[in-house]
Amino acid sequence: MNARGQFPIHNLQFSILNSLAPLLRVLLLLVVLLSPLATFAAERFPPPEFEPGTYTMPPTTTPPPRLAVMEIVDVAVLLGALSLSTYGVLVKRSRRHVFWVMVFSLLYFGFVRQGCVCSIGSIQDVTLALFDKSYAVPVSVLLFFLLPLVFTLFFGRSFCAAVCPLGAAQDIVTWKPIKLPVWLEHALGVIPFLYLGAAVLFAATGTAFVICEWDPFVAFFRRGGSFKMLALGAGFLAVGLFIGRPYCRFLCPYGAILSVLSRFAKWNVTLTPDDCLKCQICDVACPFGAIAEPDEAAPPKPRPGFGRLVVLGTLTLLLMAGGAWLGGRLGLPMSKLNRTVSLAERIAAEDSGAIKDVNDASKAWRALGKPAHELHAEALRVRGQFRFGGLLLGAFVGLVIGAKLIGLAFAHPHDVYEPNLANCVACGRCYSYCPKVLVAAKRSEKKEMPRPTAA
Amino acid sequence: MADQHPSSQCGCGSGACGNGGSAKPSPASIQFKKPASAPAKSAVPAAAAPPSRRQFVGGALRGAFLFVLGAATSLIARVSQKERTVWQIDPTKCIACTNCANHCVLTPSAVKCVQQYPICGYCKLCTGYFEPEPNALNTAAENQVCPTGAIERRALEDPYYEYNIDEELCIGCGKCVVGCVVFGNGSFSLQIRHDRCVNCNECAIAMVCPADAFVRVPASQPYLLKTREKQG
Ligand code: SF4
Numbered sequence: 028m029n030a031r032g033q034f035p036i037h038n039l040q041f042s043i044l045n046s047l048a049p050l051l052r053v054l055l056l057l058v059v060l061l062s063p064l065a066t067f068a069a070e071r072f073p074p075p076e077f078e079p080g081t082y083t084m085p086p087t088t089t090p091p092p093r094l095a096v097m098e099i100v101d102v103a104v105l106l107g108a109l110s111l112s113t114y115g116v117l118v119k120r121s122r123r124h125v126f127w128v129m130v131f132s133l134l135y136f137g138f139v140r141q142g143c144v145c146s147i148g149s150i151q152d153v154t155l156a157l158f159d160k161s162y163a164v165p166v167s168v169l170l171f172f173l174l175p176l177v178f179t180l181f182f183g184r185s186f187c188a189a190v191c192p193l194g195a196a197q198d199i200v201t202w203k204p205i206k207l208p209v210w211l212e213h214a215l216g217v218i219p220f221l222y223l224g225a226a227v228l229f230a231a232t233g234t235a236f237v238i239c240e241w242d243p244f245v246a247f248f249r250r251g252g253s254f255k256m257l258a259l260g261a262g263f264l265a266v267g268l269f270i271g272r273p274y275c276r277f278l279c280p281y282g283a284i285l286s287v288l289s290r291f292a293k294w295n296v297t298l299t300p301d302d303c304l305k306c307q308i309c310d311v312a313c314p315f316g317a318i319a320e321p322d323e324a325a326p327p328k329p330r331p332g333f334g335r336l337v338v339l340g341t342l343t344l345l346l347m348a349g350g351a352w353l354g355g356r357l358g359l360p361m362s363k364l365n366r367t368v369s370l371a372e373r374i375a376a377e378d379s380g381a382i383k384d385v386n387d388a389s390k391a392w393r394a395l396g397k398p399a400h401e402l403h404a405e406a407l408r409v410r411g412q413f414r415f416g417g418l419l420l421g422a423f424v425g426l427v428i429g430a431k432l433i434g435l436a437f438a439h440p441h442d443v444y445e446p447n448l449a450n451c452v453a454c455g456r457c458y459s460y461c462p463k464v465l466v467a468a469k470r471s472e473k474k475e476m477p478r479p480t481a482a
Numbered sequence: 483m484a485d486q487h488p489s490s491q492c493g494c495g496s497g498a499c500g501n502g503g504s505a506k507p508s509p510a511s512i513q514f515k516k517p518a519s520a521p522a523k524s525a526v527p528a529a530a531a532p533p534s535r536r537q538f539v540g541g542a543l544r545g546a547f548l549f550v551l552g553a554a555t556s557l558i559a560r561v562s563q564k565e566r567t568v569w570q571i572d573p574t575k576c577i578a579c580t581n582c583a584n585h586c587v588l589t590p591s592a593v594k595c596v597q598q599y600p601i602c603g604y605c606k607l608c609t610g611y612f613e614p615e616p617n618a619l620n621t622a623a624e625n626q627v628c629p630t631g632a633i634e635r636r637a638l639e640d641p642y643y644e645y646n647i648d649e650e651l652c653i654g655c656g657k658c659v660v661g662c663v664v665f666g667n668g669s670f671s672l673q674i675r676h677d678r679c680v681n682c683n684e685c686a687i688a689m690v691c692p693a694d695a696f697v698r699v700p701a702s703q704p705y706l707l708k709t710r711e712k713q714g
Pocket residue numbers: 147186187188191192193194195274275276279280281282283285
């Protein structure tokens with residue numbers, strides 16, 4: 028459950044009050060019920076005038092926040108790590124190179140920066156900045172959102188390979204990966220898009236930053252956290268021993284965007300398409316199921332025709348319509364997660380007598396003395412946003428499923444083993460297995476060596 | 483060596499099979515050189531090949547994306563004029579509900595109690611320090627409000643006492659704040675300590691704060707401390 032769902036339940040303030048003398052309790056209850064605490068914080072006991080020189084008042088310390096310049100450092104490190112990772116993936120084609128960049132990123136972005144400034148979470152900041160004009164998204168966060176996208180558009184997912192600390196944490200624990208059935212891989216591959224849509228919806232309505240709330244690894248990076256976060260992280264790491272990068276493949280919303288961009292990247296991971304031995308070693312070596320097997324039929328199947336496209340296109344439209352219908356209906360229950368909506372519902376229930384007592388939130392709101400209709404109007408506005416947003420979210424998921432089907436039907440024919448550019452996280456493992464890549468590497472090494480006999 | 487055709491099913495996995503390692507000229511097996519007819523999958527695009535459909539779509543998409551990037555840059559231009567902000571608790575709204583102790587992404591919480599000395603009454607019977615009806619006005623743990631014993635009581639000239647918060651021990655539960663605000667001057671209040679706070683995108687406590695007390699404040703003035711004037 029969302030943590031927010033808990034707040035009406037416990038109320039420790041009353042447990043303090045219980046220990047007070049009954050008279051005081053009644054008095055205090057009245058005080059607390061009728062007004063915010065602070066209004067009553069008055070100078071009941073005038074501060075003493077100490078003899079000059081007899082007492083120096085300690086200062087109230089105010090440790091400053093992290094320096095702004097450190098944000099520039101973060102961006103510089105990001106840029107450096109992206110470049111190094113890209114160099115390792117595309118030019119050196121070396122798993123070892125990628126690995127060490129990855130270890131560095133895990134240490135810096137993970138343990139030093141404690142997983143906070145993170146490209147995945149930045150989706151929400153950017154969304155909020157677009158919808159809430161008063162929100163000042165830091166420029167560094169914007170760059171953390173944009174730079175990996177640009178890199179991926181040109182160089183494939185080198186960000187996932189060795190820069191993202193979440194990816195690195197999972198990559199390192201990959202131990203005995205099993206191969207999932209292809210259909211399952213495709214089916215689960217829809218979840219990141221659903222998650223992406225939901226995260227955008229919740230951020231746009233100012234309801235929650237779900238990606239941060241359900242980030243599996245920050246608790247480890249911070250070496251502490253709520254039980255939920257620790258359990259989530261432990262679960263993902265345990266699953267990750269046997270299913271390579273489970274968060275990346277089946278949840279990560281940023282990975283969803285990157286997978287689309289990577290498909291169209293200008294340069295990307297390749298093995299040796301021209302003289303693939305079809306030895307299948309790369310396929311076995313890839314822990315993430317990202318190597319596409321050759322098409323079965325020796326001469327590639329004839330491309331599906333226009334009729335097929337029409338059928339699938341219609342199906343997509345139907346899926347979108349169905350999704351929109353479902354999402355629109357889910358909008359109302361989802362909106363209850365919004366604090367304004369839940370508060371307005373609480374106040375309405377209290378006013379109508381359906382609920383007899385008050386909770387902290389309603390008490391605090393009543394203390395403000397604002398008219399109820401304002402709150403209800405605001406809640407209605409948010410609810411409307413959710414209804415419309417749910418509709419869009421449903422249609423979006425329908426579109427993703429449809430696009431996936433079309434993509435599968437019209438997959439470009441290939442008769443060799445090759446990385447599936449959408450799913451390949453550019454970890455570089457296959458480079459150290461493909462016999463042809465090894466040979467080519469050996470050759471170019473030899474070529475670079477000075478030849479004493481050269482004329 | 484030569485009898486093994488490069489395209490045959492080879493399961494040995496060693497680089498020695500195929501035509502590797504021989505002195506034969508090998509025009510096509512260096513990774514970056516490709517015949518122009520190769521599918522558009524090479525590490526470096528074949529310049530001579532007419533653009534395939536994939537290349538075209540890719541180029542178009544990249545163009546479209548770079549356009550979006552331009553739009554994003556204008557967003558950057560807009561936000562870069564705004565001042566950097568950090569989270570802080572507005573003490574006039576906080577009802578010291580104990581959520582701050584439990585909902586921060588950090589354990590212990592980045593929220594701590596601060597003592598604002600200028601408005602403290604230096605009371606002998608501090609309602610932020612002592613349990614109601616204490617057995618005796620001494621520092622025995624059972625007499626203290628604070629569950630972690632984070633408040634230090636120091637005698638000054640009679641009848642005044644100074645109260646200091648040991649931030650290492652404080653868990654931000656706000657129990658002392660209730661005592662101080664309801665019966666005393668309200669010199670204790672909860673504040674986010676910025677040496678600890680990681681300034682989350684969205685403060686996890688803000689999401690559960692029943693009093694809506696979390697606000698973003700300019701990073702140059704990151705605390706909302708009470709002063710005597712504001713106390714009024
Ligand atoms: S898929 Fe997501 S979590 Fe995985 S490496 Fe990429 S950005 Fe990080």
